[in-house]
Amino acid sequence: MNRLEQTLELVTIDSVSRNEAVIAGLVESRLRTNPALDVERIGDNVVARTTGLHATRLLVAGHIDTVPGDVTLAEIAGDELRGLGACDMKGSLAVMLEMATQPAVRKSEVTWVFYAREEISHAESGLLEVAQLRPDLLEADVAILAEPTGGVVEAGCQGTLRVSVELAGKRAHTARPFAGRNALHRLGSLLHRVASYEPRTVTIDGVDYTEQLQAVSVGGGVAANVVPDLANCTLNHRVAPDRGREEAFAWLRGFLGECIEDDDELEIADWSPAAAPSLSNERLRALVALTGQPARGKMGWTDVATFAELGVPATNFGAGDPLMAHRSDELITRDQLDEFARVLGEWLASSGEPATN
Amino acid sequence: MNRLEQTLELVTIDSVSRNEAVIAGLVESRLRTNPALDVERIGDNVVARTTGLHATRLLVAGHIDTVPGDVTLAEIAGDELRGLGACDMKGSLAVMLEMATQPAVRKSEVTWVFYAREEISHAESGLLEVAQLRPDLLEADVAILAEPTGGVVEAGCQGTLRVSVELAGKRAHTARPFAGRNALHRLGSLLHRVASYEPRTVTIDGVDYTEQLQAVSVGGGVAANVVPDLANCTLNHRVAPDRGREEAFAWLRGFLGECIEDDDELEIADWSPAAAPSLSNERLRALVALTGQPARGKMGWTDVATFAELGVPATNFGAGDPLMAHRSDELITRDQLDEFARVLGEWLASSGEPATN
Numbered sequence: 211m212n213r214l215e216q217t218l219e220l221v222t223i224d225s226v227s228r229n230e231a232v233i234a235g236l237v238e239s240r241l242r243t244n245p246a247l248d249v250e251r252i253g254d255n256v257v258a259r260t261t262g263l264h265a266t267r268l269l270v271a272g273h274i275d276t277v278p279g280d281v282t283l284a285e286i287a288g289d290e291l292r293g294l295g296a297c298d299m300k301g302s303l304a305v306m307l308e309m310a311t312q313p314a315v316r317k318s319e320v321t322w323v324f325y326a327r328e329e330i331s332h333a334e335s336g337l338l339e340v341a342q343l344r345p346d347l348l349e350a351d352v353a354i355l356a357e358p359t360g361g362v363v364e365a366g367c368q369g370t371l372r373v374s375v376e377l378a379g380k381r382a383h384t385a386r387p388f389a390g391r392n393a394l395h396r397l398g399s400l401l402h403r404v405a406s407y408e409p410r411t412v413t414i415d416g417v418d419y420t421e422q423l424q425a426v427s428v429g430g431g432v433a434a435n436v437v438p439d440l441a442n443c444t445l446n447h448r449v450a451p452d453r454g455r456e457e458a459f460a461w462l463r464g465f466l467g468e469c470i471e472d473d474d475e476l477e478i479a480d481w482s483p484a485a486a487p488s489l490s491n492e493r494l495r496a497l498v499a500l501t502g503q504p505a506r507g508k509m510g511w512t513d514v515a516t517f518a519e520l521g522v523p524a525t526n527f528g529a530g531d532p533l534m535a536h537r538s539d540e541l542i543t544r545d546q547l548d549e550f551a552r553v554l555g556e557w558l559a560s561s562g563e564p565a566t567n
Numbered sequence: 568m569n570r571l572e573q574t575l576e577l578v579t580i581d582s583v584s585r586n587e588a589v590i591a592g593l594v595e596s597r598l599r600t601n602p603a604l605d606v607e608r609i610g611d612n613v614v615a616r617t618t619g620l621h622a623t624r625l626l627v628a629g630h631i632d633t634v635p636g637d638v639t640l641a642e643i644a645g646d647e648l649r650g651l652g653a654c655d656m657k658g659s660l661a662v663m664l665e666m667a668t669q670p671a672v673r674k675s676e677v678t679w680v681f682y683a684r685e686e687i688s689h690a691e692s693g694l695l696e697v698a699q700l701r702p703d704l705l706e707a708d709v710a711i712l713a714e715p716t717g718g719v720v721e722a723g724c725q726g727t728l729r730v731s732v733e734l735a736g737k738r739a740h741t742a743r744p745f746a747g748r749n750a751l752h753r754l755g756s757l758l759h760r761v762a763s764y765e766p767r768t769v770t771i772d773g774v775d776y777t778e779q780l781q782a783v784s785v786g787g788g789v790a791a792n793v794v795p796d797l798a799n800c801t802l803n804h805r806v807a808p809d810r811g812r813e814e815a816f817a818w819l820r821g822f823l824g825e826c827i828e829d830d831d832e833l834e835i836a837d838w839s840p841a842a843a844p845s846l847s848n849e850r851l852r853a854l855v856a857l858t859g860q861p862a863r864g865k866m867g868w869t870d871v872a873t874f875a876e877l878g879v880p881a882t883n884f885g886a887g888d889p890l891m892a893h894r895s896d897e898l899i900t901r902d903q904l905d906e907f908a909r910v911l912g913e914w915l916a917s918s919g920e921p922a923t924n
Contacts, residue, residue, distance in 0.1 A: 384783060386866055401758065425749060432634070434783055436783065510740060
């Protein structure tokens with residue numbers, strides 16, 4: 211099978227989050243065909259490692275789940291494969307499986323991590339499950355997370371802050387609204403303010419991070435003839451690696467300014483920290499050089515932040531256009547797969563011996 | 568029991584719209600204690616009538632439902648009763664029940680109407696249910712609708728237009744919102760526009776009507792990391808008696824202007840027409856005289872419009888401050904109940920013989 215066909219085989223297995231048993235089984239059995247690998251199955255996660263030969267350990271990780279959708283529509287047409295998960299991230303997984311199961315001469319040990327439940331709440335992540343049950347399996351000197359990056363190194367990742375807002379008002383009859391205060395009209399001012407947000411861009415280690423602020427849900431209303439006394443809203447703020455939880459929240463509170471009053475509530479609903487770009491790491495700089503293109507910052511949150519918390523410098527690098535992720539017309543091309551395989555193969559072959567930096 | 572206690576008894580019965588069976592049962596059994604009344608139960612509506620003595624028929628009507636809320640908080644403190652529905656309109660109902668069940672010498676027949684589901688969509692109104700199933704029960708020469716008016720005649724009523732809005736956007740990842748369009752941010756502009764509305768006032772038959780525009784519900788949101796592609800909103804426009812359905816809708820569409828685009832939807836969800844003031848009616852002028860205060864226009868929609876459609880000149884006149892309606896601290900006072908009882912009693916006693924106008 212060529213790489214498009216190998217990817218198609220993975221795409222046609224429905225592996226929406228929490229339903230990864232079948233694909234994990236296929237990955238496990240495929241990895242077990244290589245006697246040089248120690249293969250461990252932990253829940254629906256599979257970790258395969260070479261051991262005992264080298265002092266340095268490289269880690270390559272990818273998630274095996276997808277967002278919901280119909281996988282039966284997938285097909286190869288010419289040099290393209292269209293189908294749910296083609297880009298995020300079964301193209302990269304196919305290349306990882308190919309490299310893990312073929313003989314290769316390397317200067318480092320390699321750990322291959324295939325994990326479940328990345329596309330849903332971080333608390334359910336299969337990578338966290340492995341980190342809790344077998345943290346030894348995630349030890350490495352450096353890691354690549356093979357999320358789609360268009361074949362470019364996307365360094366670090368931005369944090370993501372979810373904030374819930376409750377705006378207070380005062381009920382009244384809608385024929386006499388001057389006797390009350392409409393919380394939805396106050397919400398209008400808040401949304402107007404959020405829509406006026408101008409992204410802040412920060413440059414760290416030579417790559418740019420552009421923050422974002424979006425309203426992701428609203429609600430409110432009592433009855434058709436009642437001025438509502440409560441409006442709620444959830445905001446999602448993408449936070450560059452130079453700011454932590456409290457700093458980001460304080461900035462947001464300041465930005466919303468007079469839209470938030472004493473009787474209102476503004477609370478952190480969820481926070482996932484950013485990861486710094488780690489481009490001072492010699493092996494990640496080598497990866498950037500192999501791609502032939504400058505690194506850029508990762509705008510979304512990814513598990514490079516999880517590796518950072520585990521003390522493993524990591525970066526995003528994978529096959530496929532990140533703008534295609536989660537779209538019904540998601541696609542991957544033969545060239546994207548081949549280029550990813552070339553860079554990954556050369557990096558795995560050339561990286562070795564403890565780094566000096 | 569005094570009138571505050573009689574009102575409290577009704578207030579403590581939870582009778583949110585569509586849940587009027589218990590209070591209708593109490594009203595029915597109370598009315599049946601007066602052998603002079605023909606009592607009819609139609610669904611959760613109760614109609615009681617004297618018959619056979621006089622040529623003229625007066626009708627007094629009130630709704631038995633309330634907006635949602637906690638009725639267990641109701642209490643009497645000194646000369647006040649605070650509690651959901653105290654003012655809208657269980658104070659008036661208590662006086663109606665008192666007058667319907669006590670012996671009285673009158674020159675007219677009297678019809679007492681207690682009806683369900685006034686506080687929700689007009690299509691569900693219990694008064695329409697009676698009008699459809701037993702229109703004969705609503706025949707009268709003149710009607711008082713005992714909605715709270717502060718003891719003043721509130722003539723006619725404004726129409727009420729409910730419009731549902733759906734604003735379109737385009738989904739994207741919240742880390743790359745520039746690839747989509749946030750429908751909630753568009754909603755912000757719409758709500759901002761609605762909040763900027765300046766009321767129009769019209770004078771008819773010497774009374775003023777002031778229109779209003781309020782957002783009454785909003786919703787929208789896909790997931791915590793997705794730029795939403797749809798936002799919805801419901802607007803409530805109160806319309807003076809000089810405008811009909813299409814005129815009011817056209818005005819609203821024009822007012823919203825560029826907030827509504829081609830891919831959006833703007834639809835009439837509900838319309839209840841206005842009623843003209845009917846102050847040319849002799850018996851309604853007599854009622855105004857008994858109150859000792861000039862009439863004013865009714866800003867909210869009421870079932871005087873339903874009576875107008877049935878050919879019965881009607882007006883709003885009831886106990887309690889209309890500005891308190893639908894508020895969590897709704898209240899009625901002993902003086903308000905006593906004054907309503909005085910005027911209603913005198914009007915029922917003095918009105919009689921066919922009017923000449």
